[in-house]
Amino acid sequence: MKLPEKTVERLSVYRRTLLECLTKGKTHIYSHELARLHNITAVQVRRDLMLIGYSSMKKKGYDAHELVDVIGKLIDHKNGLNVAVIGMGNLGRAVTTYFTGKRPKLNIVATFDVDPNKTNRVISSVNCYHIKDIKDLIKTKKISIAIITSPPETTAIIAETLVAAGIKGILNFTTTPINVPESVFLEEFDMITSIEKVAYFVKDQVKS
Amino acid sequence: MKLPEKTVERLSVYRRTLLECLTKGKTHIYSHELARLHNITAVQVRRDLMLIGYSSMKKKGYDAHELVDVIGKLIDHKNGLNVAVIGMGNLGRAVTTYFTGKRPKLNIVATFDVDPNKTNRVISSVNCYHIKDIKDLIKTKKISIAIITSPPETTAIIAETLVAAGIKGILNFTTTPINVPESVFLEEFDMITSIEKVAYFVKDQVKS
Numbered sequence: 001m002k003l004p005e006k007t008v009e010r011l012s013v014y015r016r017t018l019l020e021c022l023t024k025g026k027t028h029i030y031s032h033e034l035a036r037l038h039n040i041t042a043v044q045v046r047r048d049l050m051l052i053g054y055s056s057m058k059k060k061g062y063d064a065h066e067l068v069d070v071i072g073k074l075i076d077h078k079n080g081l082n083v084a085v086i087g088m089g090n091l092g093r094a095v096t097t098y099f100t101g102k103r104p105k106l107n108i109v110a111t112f113d114v115d116p117n118k119t120n121r122v123i124s125s126v127n128c129y130h131i132k133d134i135k136d137l138i139k140t141k142k143i144s145i146a147i148i149t150s151p152p153e154t155t156a157i158i159a160e161t162l163v164a165a166g167i168k169g170i171l172n173f174t175t176t177p178i179n180v181p182e183s184v185f186l187e188e189f190d191m192i193t194s195i196e197k198v199a200y201f202v203k204d205q206v207k208s
Numbered sequence: 209m210k211l212p213e214k215t216v217e218r219l220s221v222y223r224r225t226l227l228e229c230l231t232k233g234k235t236h237i238y239s240h241e242l243a244r245l246h247n248i249t250a251v252q253v254r255r256d257l258m259l260i261g262y263s264s265m266k267k268k269g270y271d272a273h274e275l276v277d278v279i280g281k282l283i284d285h286k287n288g289l290n291v292a293v294i295g296m297g298n299l300g301r302a303v304t305t306y307f308t309g310k311r312p313k314l315n316i317v318a319t320f321d322v323d324p325n326k327t328n329r330v331i332s333s334v335n336c337y338h339i340k341d342i343k344d345l346i347k348t349k350k351i352s353i354a355i356i357t358s359p360p361e362t363t364a365i366i367a368e369t370l371v372a373a374g375i376k377g378i379l380n381f382t383t384t385p386i387n388v389p390e391s392v393f394l395e396e397f398d399m400i401t402s403i404e405k406v407a408y409f410v411k412d413q414v415k416s
Binding site for chain 1: 211213376402405
């Protein structure tokens with residue numbers, strides 16, 4: 001039985017915080033501390049951890065190392081998953097750089113573009129291939145997730161190609177929403193809409 | 209009375225689609241067409257438009273031009289809002305490039321960094337200043353929204369500085385969640401958590 005999306009998001013964020021605590025030498029953390037760091041309630045934290053079967057809180061708080069492992073066993077794939085980034089403009093490079101080395105169970109194994117100045121090169125420490133080879137490389141490199149950071153007018157055709165090639169999950173960073181079969185997990189983030197939303201909620205505080 | 213966040217997001221996306229229709233010469237659109245393009249129901253579209261007081265659908269469908277105007281009057285600030293991007297690494301440059309010129313009522317008027325190779329330069333067509341000048345520039349350039357794309361360890365201090373300088377809205381793209389007063393509208397997007405979420409939902413389909 002899969003966890004709710006919001007719970008998975010929070011677990012991912014808790015894990016990152018716990019790893020930071022550990023690098024600073026903090027080995028234990030209380031639910032209220034974890035809550036405060038994430039602007040949520042201690043009740044929510046405890047509920048999330050109970051949902052994943054972790055409710056051990058000793059006098060010193062949760063054992064950070066143990067909790068990182070429990071979360072990892074739950075949200076990561078045992079052997080890791082391979083990821084591709086499609087579109088190596090500024091955004092694609094930013095995503096690839098942001099990612100590389102950050103999560104051991106997620107590897108960006110290839111990037112794709114059409115620009116001859118980018119293809120057959122190493123960009124942000126990852127090989128960049130021509131998009132025409134994407135079907136083969138998805139199979140040979142066992143790529144299960146693709147991040148689309150290409151120009152909006154290319155999004156639809158790229159999504160089609162990915163789905164036909166057997167991609168299991170897509171993170172769409174373009175401003176073009178896409179349609180995929182139910183068997184493909186889709187996450188979309190639209191930067192322009194996000195900023196327009198912020199603008200809508202602040203505009204009344206700004207004099208004309 | 210403010211609209212729900214999800215409605216504002218959808219209106220922003222509808223508007224973009226309507227503008228694309230207009231560039232392709234399509235002047236009218238039915239609710240079911242708009243719905244299909246966004247993977248939602250026609251009922252949702254009609255409900256959103258009724259919420260903003262627009263329910264006129266003639267035989268030919270909604271008048272795209274008119275609807276773009278109605279949405280604009282609702283979600284945009286009359287004279288536009290000024291935006292700053294903090295942190296001009298790959299992600300900051302990607303955001304600045306993505307944005308510039310796309311939305312007439314939102315202007316990236318300044319970017320900030322600490323790297324002497326970037327400050328006092330024009331990057332992605334916008335002036336880049338040193339972060340030490342941010343308080344003054346927020347006032348003089350009437351910046352109401354900031355997009356944080358700086359390294360995660362700098363996020364907290366940058367957020368504090370922005371709030372103290374009178375920023376009204378923040379879009380946080382770093383992996384560090386921040387805490388702001390209720391008077392500041394905060395939108396956060398965490399790239400690593402998004403991809404971990406996709407990975408969680410696809411991992412069972414991938415053999416170990």
